[in-house]
Amino acid sequence: MLEIGLTGGIGSGKSRVADLFAARGAAVIDTDLLAHEITAPGGLAMPALVEAFGPGCLRADGAMDRDAMRALVFSDPTAKRRLEAITHPLIRQLTEARALAVRTEGRHPYLIYVVPLLVESGTWRERVERVVVVDCSEENQIARVMARNGFTRAQVESIMARQATRAQRLAVATDVIDNDGPPQALPAQVDQLDALYRSLSSPSPAAGIPH
Numbered sequence: 001m002l003e004i005g006l007t008g009g010i011g012s013g014k015s016r017v018a019d020l021f022a023a024r025g026a027a028v029i030d031t032d033l034l035a036h037e038i039t040a041p042g043g044l045a046m047p048a049l050v051e052a053f054g055p056g057c058l059r060a061d062g063a064m065d066r067d068a069m070r071a072l073v074f075s076d077p078t079a080k081r082r083l084e085a086i087t088h089p090l091i092r093q094l095t096e097a098r099a100l101a102v103r104t105e106g107r108h109p110y111l112i113y114v115v116p117l118l119v120e121s122g123t124w125r126e127r128v129e130r131v132v133v134v135d136c137s138e139e140n141q142i143a144r145v146m147a148r149n150g151f152t153r154a155q156v157e158s159i160m161a162r163q164a165t166r167a168q169r170l171a172v173a174t175d176v177i178d179n180d181g182p183p184q185a186l187p188a189q190v191d192q193l194d195a196l197y198r199s200l201s202s203p204s205p206a207a208g209i210p211h
Contacts, residue, residue, distance in 0.1 A: 001103055002110040002201040005125070007118035008134030009163055010156070011141035011148070013179040013186070017134050018114045020190040026197070027108035031115050034094045035087060039064035044094075048086045053079070074158060110197045119164035119172055129200075132193065133173040136180045138166060 006021075008014045015030070022028045038045040041062035049057050049064055053072075059065045073080035095113065102111050118124040118131065125131060138160065145156045170176065175196075177189045 001106075001108070002130070002197055003099070003128050004110060004112045004130045004132055004197065005118045005128035006112050006114045006132050006134065007116060007169060008136075008179075009138075009141050009166065009169065010116070010159055011144035012134045012136050013144075014114055014116065014134050016183070017132075017177055017179070017186060017190060018112065020187060021112050021194065024190065024194045025109055026194070027102040027111045029095055029098050029102070029111070029113050031091055031095060031113065033114075034091045038087060038090050038094070039066070044090050045087050049083075052082050052086060074162075110201045117163070119169050125172060130174040130197075131172050132175040132177060133169045134177045134179050135166065135170060135173075136178070140180055 006014060006018060008017075018028050018030060037043060039049070043063070046058075046062070046064065053069070057064055057069055069083065073083055099111060099113075102108060112132075113124070113128060115121070115124050141160065142153055142156045145151055145159075146153060151159075175193055177186065177193070179186065
C-alpha cells in the first residue's frame with residue numbers, strides 16, 4: 001500500500017485537503033486529531049500530564065487546557081520538551097496501530113498521514129513514500145488563522161516562527177497542492193493526485209502471483 005505524508009503550515013488548509021482525499025476513498029490518519037484524542041477527558045496522556053504539570057493543565061471537564069499549555073510551552077522550552085516526551089510516543093503508538101489496521105483491512109487504495117510537523121520531526125520523511133504539501137502564502141495563513149481562531153497577528157506569527165518555513169516544506173515535497181486560490185480549486189488538484197496515487201498503489205501486472 002502506498003503511504004503518503006500530508007503537511008502544510010498552520011492555516012494552509014491541510015484538514016480540508018485531507019477530507020477531500022478521504023471522500024475519494026483514501027485512508028486518512030490525522031496525527032493532530034490523535035493529539036486531541038489522547039488529551040481529551042480520560043485520554044491516554046492525561047495521567048502523565050497531570051503528574052508533570054499539575055491540575056492547572058486541566059480544563060473543568062478533565063481535558064488538557066490547550067490555551068494554558070500553549071502559553072506555557074511558548075514561554076518555557078523545558079515545558080515544551082516535557083509535553084512532547086509525554087504526547088509524542090503515544091501519538092506514534094496510536095498512529096502505528098491504526099496504520100496496521102488499515103493495511104490489514106485492505107479496503108483503501110492508499111494511506112495518507114496528516115502530519116503538521118512532518119518536516120520538523122526529522123523521521124516522518126523516511127516513513128512515507130511521498131510527501132504532499134498544501135501550500136499557500138504566509139499572508140493567507142495569517143488571515144485564515146486570525147479568522148478561524150480569533151488569534152492576533154502576533155500570536156499567529158509566533159506559531160509560524162516555530163514551524164518549518166514555506167521554503168523548507170516545499171523543498172521536501174513530492175507533490176504540491178496550491179491553496180492560495182478559492183476553495184473550488186482544490187477538488188481538481190486532489191483528483192489529479194488521487195489518480196496518481198491509485199496508479200502507484202496498483203500492483204504491477206507483471207508481478208503475478210507466486211506459484
